[in-house]
Amino acid sequence: xxxxxxxxxxxxxxxxxxxxxxxxxxxxxxxxxxxxxxxxxxxxxxxxxxxxxxxxxxxxxxxxxxxxxxxxxxxxxxxxxxxxxxxxxxxxxxxxxxxxxxxxxxxxxxxxxxxxxxxxxxxxxxxxxxxxxxxxxxxxxxxxxxxxxxxxxxxxxxxxxxxxxxxxxxxxxxxxxxxxxxxxxxxxxxxxxxxxxxxxxxxxxxxxxxxxxxxxxxxxxxxx
Amino acid sequence: xxxxxxxxxxxxxxxxxxxxxxxxxxxxxxxxxxxxxxxxxxxxxxxxxxxxxxxxxxxxxxxxxxxxxxxxxxxxxxxxxxxxxxxxxxxxxxxxxxxxxxxxxxxxxxxxxxxxxxxxxxxxxxxxxxxxxxxxxxxxxxxxxxxxxxxxxxxxxxxxxxxxxxxxxxxxxxxxxxxxxxxxxxxxxxxxxxxxxxxxxxxxxxxxxxxxxxxxxxxxxxxxxxxxxxxxxxxxxxxxxxxxxxxxxxxxxxxxxxxxxxxxxxxxxxxxxxxxxxxxxxxxxxxxxxxxxxxxxxxxxxxxxxxxxxxxxxxxxxxxxxxxxxxxxxxxxxxxxxxxxxxxxxxxxxxxxxxxxxxxxxxxxxxxxxxxxxxxxxxxxxxxxxxxxx
Ligand SMILES: Nc1ncnc2c1ncn2[C@@H]1O[C@H](COP(=O)(O)OP(=O)(O)OP(=O)(O)O)[C@@H](O)[C@H]1O
Ligand SMILES: [Mg+2]
Numbered sequence: 001x002x003x004x005x006x007x008x009x010x011x012x013x014x015x016x017x018x019x020x021x022x023x024x025x026x027x028x029x030x031x032x033x034x035x036x037x038x039x040x041x042x043x044x045x046x047x048x049x050x051x052x053x054x055x056x057x058x059x060x061x062x063x064x065x066x067x068x069x070x071x072x073x074x075x076x077x078x079x080x081x082x083x084x085x086x087x088x089x090x091x092x093x094x095x096x097x098x099x100x101x102x103x104x105x106x107x108x109x110x111x112x113x114x115x116x117x118x119x120x121x122x123x124x125x126x127x128x129x130x131x132x133x134x135x136x137x138x139x140x141x142x143x144x145x146x147x148x149x150x151x152x153x154x155x156x157x158x159x160x161x162x163x164x165x166x167x168x169x170x171x172x173x174x175x176x177x178x179x180x181x182x183x184x185x186x187x188x189x190x191x192x193x194x195x196x197x198x199x200x201x202x203x204x205x206x207x208x209x210x211x212x213x214x215x216x217x218x219x220x221x222x223x224x
Numbered sequence: 225x226x227x228x229x230x231x232x233x234x235x236x237x238x239x240x241x242x243x244x245x246x247x248x249x250x251x252x253x254x255x256x257x258x259x260x261x262x263x264x265x266x267x268x269x270x271x272x273x274x275x276x277x278x279x280x281x282x283x284x285x286x287x288x289x290x291x292x293x294x295x296x297x298x299x300x301x302x303x304x305x306x307x308x309x310x311x312x313x314x315x316x317x318x319x320x321x322x323x324x325x326x327x328x329x330x331x332x333x334x335x336x337x338x339x340x341x342x343x344x345x346x347x348x349x350x351x352x353x354x355x356x357x358x359x360x361x362x363x364x365x366x367x368x369x370x371x372x373x374x375x376x377x378x379x380x381x382x383x384x385x386x387x388x389x390x391x392x393x394x395x396x397x398x399x400x401x402x403x404x405x406x407x408x409x410x411x412x413x414x415x416x417x418x419x420x421x422x423x424x425x426x427x428x429x430x431x432x433x434x435x436x437x438x439x440x441x442x443x444x445x446x447x448x449x450x451x452x453x454x455x456x457x458x459x460x461x462x463x464x465x466x467x468x469x470x471x472x473x474x475x476x477x478x479x480x481x482x483x484x485x486x487x488x489x490x491x492x493x494x495x496x497x498x499x500x501x502x503x504x505x506x507x508x509x510x511x512x513x514x515x516x517x518x519x520x521x522x523x524x525x526x527x528x529x530x531x532x533x534x535x536x537x538x539x540x541x542x543x544x545x546x547x548x549x550x551x552x553x554x555x556x557x558x559x560x561x562x563x564x565x566x567x568x569x570x571x572x573x574x575x576x577x578x579x580x581x582x583x584x585x586x587x588x589x590x591x592x593x594x595x596x597x598x599x600x601x602x603x604x605x606x607x608x609x610x611x612x613x614x
Contacts, residue, residue, distance in 0.1 A: 058519050058607045086521025097516040101236035114521050
């Protein structure tokens with residue numbers, strides 16, 4: 001049996017606010033196999049985003065280890081970690097986080113600047129990714145000229161353009177109407193099924209969670 | 225490997241907030257306008273005075289004289305100077321040496337009527353041939369033995385009642401203006417010229433002020449200088465004509481520069497703070513954006529560079545605008561008292577490639593200093609906090 005893609009072992013995380021130490025995650029252990037589509041659910045403040053940030057390598061655990069694809073990411077230095085993220089993680093944000101002064105295709109191209117691809121190759125990859133999310137006809141549009149659902153699809157194209165090991169999505173449908181939310185979820189589950197993308201998604205929306213293969217619940221910093 | 229966020233990202237952000245960009249660049253433009261105008265003024269002054277001298281000419285004055293006006297050369301010395309072997313001869317075999325006399329006269333300026341000094345030069349028959357840049361614009365040359373003068377074009381524009389055909393009164397005599405001359409914008413254009421014998425008689429002066437000689441070759445200068453300055457009978461100083469006028473301009477140009485730069489450096493603090501405030505605001509507005517770029521894997525230095533480039537372009541925009549404005553001053557004539565001669569000297573704002581480069585460099589320095597701290601703040605932002613800020 002192959003080793004799981006994500007191995008989280010007894011991770012603790014707390015934040016300090018003034019003099020108070022607020023425990024956010026307590027003794028989290030979790031494994032995620034390659035090709036999995038995992039939904040994390042739980043009440044507000046339960047630590048979902050915090051866990052996702054740890055997996056994505058933009059935060060570090062206080063204790064415990066996080067291995068992804070065999071690499072213990074807690075041991076990487078800041079710039080190695082940044083390089084690791086650019087290769088292995090595709091980010092999908094609730095508020096899309098597109099760069100307003102860049103067009104759709106330029107936004108999608110952005111992560112490729114961190115790769116050795118040529119300008120021409122970058123453009124080709126970006127156009128391909130936009131094609132996958134069904135936005136070939138919106139390449140030269142700026143984010144403000146797109147609907148929320150379209151913006152999120154550009155965001156997804158940006159996340160997949162580098163062909164990362166893992167997609168992380170924090171409430172990807174949290175700001176969308178029903179129809180757009182369904183389109184986005186269909187897209188994510190297609191990426192999981194047809195392109196074998198491993199996805200970890202935080203969501204409040206039970207309908208979104210239905211699309212995932214596995215649902216895990218967090219409550220007050222522990223997995224149940 | 226330097227991972228650069230495209231420059232167009234920085235440029236488009238400037239374009240997106242164009243009102244702020246224009247206002248901030250406007251502040252920088254103002255500073256650069258003043259900065260380059262000051263340099264153009266000093267350079268114009270230098271150019272005018274240096275153009276007054278010619279490479280082949282040497283000037284002989286009494287040792288230690290700041291200007292020709294303060295110098296005295298008696299007829300014995302003049303004859304000795306004339307006979308030096310390094311001096312070129314004209315076709316008739318006469319040495320090309322001109323003993324000249326300088327006197328300041330006071331005249332009302334056009335417009336204000338205020339009295340100012342005009343340098344009046346009594347010239348020798350050889351003088352004109354040694355100064356090929358001098359050309360008559362109107363009228364004719366004065367005739368020796370008559371109370372006639374020719375006036376430089378700049379003096380004619382600046383002073384009242386010295387146009388062609390007018391009569392000027394000085395040294396208790398009336399002099400008729402019979403010609404107006406140009407001298408390629410050099411200091412001579414601010415002078416009045418007449419026959420040196422007439423000038424000496426009218427002012428009852430026994431001696432000349434200076435002697436200008438044409439060398440057969442520029443290499444004749446060092447031996448000539450050595451011999452004349454070493455002659456114990458006289459107390460002479462020999463300078464290349466160009467160097468003589470350049471020295472005259474050095475003090476004034478230096479004064480203009482120091483004063484001007486002092487003022488602009490103070491102004492520039494204001495413009496720099498303006499740029500800093502603008503850039504801090506830009507960083508604050510784009511907090512989430514910065515967090516996103518960092519999450520995607522862009523290193524801190526890419527963020528630093530992107531914001532620095534933004535600030536540098538902002539300042540370059542201002543610098544370019546200021547320089548274009550300043551370049552409009554070219555060919556504008558101003559006049560001032562030449563500190564070395566106490567006479568009125570007209571000159572023009574003059575732009576040189578060096579001044580253009582210095583101005584743009586100064587703008588870039590302002591952009592760098594103003595943009596550095598905000599860029600550092602952007603680069604130092606914590607990813608998580610940036611992403612949480614909505
Ligand atoms: N940088 C931080 N500094 C201090 N406290 C933090 C920080 N980040 C998170 N917290 C706290 O940690 C707890 C968990 O936050 P987290 O964002 O992980 O919750 P969540 O499950 O994603 O909630 P939501 O559903 O509202 O997004 C909260 O109490 C939050 O206030
Ligand atoms: Mg959250």
